[in-house]
Amino acid sequence: MRKSTDTLSRHWAMLQRIPAHPRWISTAELNQYLANEAYEIDIRSTQRDLNHLSTRFPLYCEKDGRVNHWQWAKGAHALEVPSMAPTAAFAFNLVEQYLRPLLPGSTLKLMQPYFVRASGVMKNTKFQGWRKNVRIINRGPHLQTPPINNKVRDVVYMALMERRKFEVGYTPRQKNKAVTYEVNPHGLVIKEGITYLVSTLWDYDDLKHLALHRMSKPKDLHEPAKIIKGFDLNTYIENQSSFAYPVSKGSLKLKVQFSNSAAFHLQESRLSEDQKLTPVGKDKTLLSATVPDSSEIRWWLLGFGDQVEVLGPKALRDEFAGIANNLKGFYL
Amino acid sequence: MRKSTDTLSRHWAMLQRIPAHPRWISTAELNQYLANEAYEIDIRSTQRDLNHLSTRFPLYCEKDGRVNHWQWAKGAHALEVPSMAPTAAFAFNLVEQYLRPLLPGSTLKLMQPYFVRASGVMKNTKFQGWRKNVRIINRGPHLQTPPINNKVRDVVYMALMERRKFEVGYTPRQKNKAVTYEVNPHGLVIKEGITYLVSTLWDYDDLKHLALHRMSKPKDLHEPAKIIKGFDLNTYIENQSSFAYPVSKGSLKLKVQFSNSAAFHLQESRLSEDQKLTPVGKDKTLLSATVPDSSEIRWWLLGFGDQVEVLGPKALRDEFAGIANNLKGFYL
DNA sequence: ACTAACGCGACATAATATGTCGCTGATACC
DNA sequence: GGTATCAGCGACATATTATGTCGCGTTAGT
Incomplete structure (x- = not known):
């Protein structure tokens, strides 16, 4: 009476096909799906399997009339194999810390189960209170992102x-x-x-x-x-510069004089492939690099205040001269 | 001769315990682990299970002398249940795009399997070429992060x-x-x-x-x-201001006058809980907010160039006046 | 009220999961 | 180099279980 079957991989297929709360699947649909996946089996077995699996996994069954709706229980933490490597868990924690102030909370919430799992993996290491020993330093203040439903x-x-x-x-x-x-x-x-x-x-x-x-x-x-x-x-x-950001599609042959302290970190991470840094006198550094002509680069350069003098291209220098002039006017 | 057992959950436990390449576990260790987890079973069964599982899952066995080393095959894409929801996959894709220029590639590589899975989920949607229709606009240019081994x-x-x-x-x-x-x-x-x-x-x-x-x-x-x-x-x-960033532990009662265009986005995401925006004349907006006294906030304000005039506190205004003065000197 | 469809308990039985034993081959120790 | 030891694995007997089938109770739709 019994056909030769592969129970294990069928069970696996079932677990994968059952959606997480609030989505669900009916027994008949699941059986149909399995048939398509070359697991042709009596629906009675599907019923039994579901009952069996639900004793081992957080599966939840809601009766809607005579139909059983199956789903992963709300808030069931996902299971994965192979389980997250400790270093990957560390990366997740870094990323979580990095993103929290930058992305809307509701978008981040979608990744919550992964962050939770990562924290679980970290708990098995000796790096307790790791949050206190890892820090990502961002530029710019943390704007408060408005909540999305x-x-x-x-x-x-x-x-x-x-x-x-x-x-x-x-x-x-x-x-x-x-x-x-x-x-x-x-x-x-x-x-x-x-x-x-x-x-x-x-x-x-x-x-x-x-x-x-x-x-x-x-x-x-x-x-x-x-x-x-x-x-x-x-x-x-x-x-259409619809979001009022990029200035032009061209590029700029930037020539900028930094104070040494401001130029310091450019030696580590570069602005462009062709970036060149040349010492000027005792405490200045000349930067030349080809960068996209964007408002981002202006923003970035302005942020250095009086640690930076734009030498070229001429048009950009003129822009900055105008800004300097206006600023000076404010603070007379 | 046969004991009553729970094959399914034992197999699950095995799959979870087997580490991903390049880590591995020996049959004996795995059997010992199972014994601790209340699956007391003959090692012969563990051997058989491993062989059986490896026909269904990308498990790889490397013989080291007489000992078998089991691991998830290199590059085996992880399996998870419940599988990633489409919206979560979307979030992963957003995050990937966001992080790529900001975090070292090798750190991001640890999350690669998750991004791959997310892309797989997205492939089943109609949102082909989604990368072209999603854009995250960052402030500041993309510095090139040096590669880490x-x-x-x-x-x-x-x-x-x-x-x-x-x-x-x-x-x-x-x-x-x-x-x-x-x-x-x-x-x-x-x-x-x-x-x-x-x-x-x-x-x-x-x-x-x-x-x-x-x-x-x-x-x-x-x-x-x-x-x-x-x-x-x-x-x-x-x-120790070891990374030369924060200025003080205190906070600033900021009073700043923005041009309307610059103040625009502050109406959406706020700088602080107590932020207030007051129109001044036709094309200016007064911002008042209490923020941490940091170099980030200076950077941020400077980035606006002549769209911003710092009114208070006095010390900060003086700082900005000094910077304006120096800048003006550059571009005489 | 009738019918179709679903869930589920019961049952027979084919398939398989398990413990045991013994062989083979690699390692380690003397 | 000889020998004890241990891991892997094929073979086998058997207890356990996974499966198809049937029938009953229940629910939804007509």
């Missing part, structure tokens, strides 16, 4: 990934009341901790930037989105 | 975690020849993409900063490290 995050990400429309309440800045939009997601931009969805609304063709933290009551419409043909996010950002 | 990374991380000594070749800046150090790792600092190990050497008590990309030929000494009693990395960084 988890449901908004899930619907938006899924809609973007599956190229579907969705409906959402949006509260424009300086207004109190949410209006309802039907959104066709085109691309995602994160800038200074704010997440924007580049989208069109209804059947219109003009692109809007919708901040995720201004969204509420999302509703997946399960309909294909209307995407502008040939849309390309990079082109969009650069050509 | 993988072996160095592994030995250093493990030594730090297990509080062990190690021996390493170190090539100080502007020297060609590596000298050999015996290192007691105390803490790790990442700054501008450079990874430093704060350490003492041999039996000395003075702390050195060793850059990981200057290390070579690491050798774990499998001996407990000699750690300075009461060492605390944060205290060390702040008190």
Whole structure:
């Protein structure tokens, strides 16, 4: 009566196919899936397997009428093989520390199970209180990223990934009341901790930037989105300078004089492949490098204050001269 | 002859206990481990199980004399249950994009299996070429992080975690020849993409900063490290301003006048809990906020150039006045 | 109220997981 | 170089279990 089977790998396939809370799968669906995967087995066995597996794994079964809905229990920590190596766990912890102030909390929350696992692995080492002995030094202050609703995050990400429309309440800045939009997601931009969805609304063709933290009551419409043909996010950002960042597509042959203390770390990590550092006198260093012409580089150079003098190119020097002049005016 | 057993969970335990390449475990060790985990079983069964499992999972067995060494095959992509949710995969992809220019490649490589898995999940969505439709805009140019040897990374991380000594070749800046150090790792600092190990050497008590990309030929000494009693990395960084960053432990009651365009994004992500923005005239905004007194905040403010005028506190205004004066001098 | 579909207990039986034994070959110790 | 030791593994008997089948109770849909 019994066929030759491979119970172990079938069980494995089942565990993989069962989704995490709040998604679920019915016994019949799972049996069908297994049949497609070359595990043709009686549904009775699938039922038995599920009951058996649920005694060993945090599987949860919810009866919906006569149908059993199976899922991984809410908050069940994922199991993985091979388990996370200690060094990988360390990397996860570094990354967590690094990202916490920079990315919206709700995006990071999606990786929470991995961070938890990493902490678990670290607990078995002697490096207790490791957080106190690792530090990542960032430039710039930590802006407080506005919170994004988890449901908004899930619907938006899924809609973007599956190229579907969705409906959402949006509260424009300086207004109190949410209006309802039907959104066709085109691309995602994160800038200074704010997440924007580049989208069109209804059947219109003009692109809007919708901040995720201004969204509420999302509703997946399960309909294909209307995407502008040939849309390309990079082109969009650069050509239209929609996010007001890059200055031009060209590059700059930078010539800058640093104080030695400011130039110090450039000896370790370089600005460009062709970077050259030349000592000038006792306490100055001349930097020459070819870099993309962007507002980022201006920002970076300005941040050094009076530790940096821009020598060239001429246009950039003039820009900086203008800024210096204006600044001087402020503080007369 | 046969005892009642729980084959499934025993197999699971085995899979979890087998380490990833290049670590390994012998059959006897594994059997011993299982015995401790309440799976008391004949070693013959452990042998059979391993052979059986290796037909279904990428397990690799290396014979060392008469002993079998088992490990997950090199580059075997990890398996996890429940499998990564599509939204989590999306988050991983975002994070990967975010981190690539900011963290040393070898640290990121430790997370590679997870990024690979995430990409696999994304492949099942309609969001092909998603990389082109997601963009994270960073401030500051991308410095090129110098490469760290993988072996160095592994030995250093493990030594730090297990509080062990190690021996390493170190090539100080502007020297060609590596000298050999015996290192007691105390803490790790990442700054501008450079990874430093704060350490003492041999039996000395003075702390050195060793850059990981200057290390070579690491050798774990499998001996407990000699750690300075009461060492605390944060205290060390702040008190000794060893990494020349924070200015003081106090806070600043910042009063700053922004041009409206520069102040724009502060309406979305705030600098502090108590941040206040007040319009001044037609095209200026007054910001007041209490922030930690740090060089980061100076950097950040300077980056805005002539879009920002510091009004208070007086000491900070004076600092900025001095900088403006010097700058003006450069560009006369 | 009838029917179809699902879950599940029971049962027979084929398949397999387990302990045991003994052989082979590599290592280590004298 | 001889011998004791130990790991791996093939073979075998057998207890255990995984599987298909059947039938009953229950629920949803018509």
